[in-house]
Amino acid sequence: MSMIMKISHDQEKQVYVKEKQQFNHFSHRHPLELSQLHQEDKAVCSGCEHDILGPAYICTKPNCNFLLHDLCFDLPRRLRHRSHSNHPLLLRFSPPYSDGEYTCDACGESGHGFTYHCDACKFDLHVECASLPETESREDHGHPLILLWDFPGKIDGADFVCYVCDEPVGKGCWMYSCLGCKFGTHLECVGNIHHINAEK
């Protein structure tokens, strides 16, 4: 009895479930199984390259280390992002460059896993950078912080220093900013606490 039942009618997401709860994902040629990962597993997602704790789709082949967050499993294959409004971005499973690496146009860091990619422009976004909220708020600032992607032209063209970590924000990198107050943070710093005089 090897019944295969289609459980999703979404054409983008061809998810099939067998008796043993195996799932196929368009990024990988082996079937995956859903299980729980713990701190001691020290597992890293093959899509977003971040640690995985909790539910994960894991390759069923013993020598294959492919695994995905449940959220990364469900990523849309095609995305419209306001930072790149002329073209849709397509989810690529590995960087389409000969050195196997891309540079994210949002945070300026490299990536080796999934990328939202525009082939015409060689534009790339980490999957987590593609899903950043357009506004953030901080307890220590009364105004909302807006996600800016055409920085630094908007703020005096000068090097902008992150309010949280006091390090400069790289040219061309996105940031969270209150334009009125000329106040901004790195993408990864917006949720962190500003330590004034951390050392005594």
Ligand SMILES: [Zn+2]
């Ligand atoms: Zn992931």
Ligand SMILES: [Zn+2]
């Ligand atoms: Zn595999």
Ligand SMILES: [Zn+2]
């Ligand atoms: Zn990024």
Ligand SMILES: [Zn+2]
């Ligand atoms: Zn483009």
Ligand SMILES: [Zn+2]
């Ligand atoms: Zn910072």
Ligand SMILES: [Zn+2]
């Ligand atoms: Zn402000």
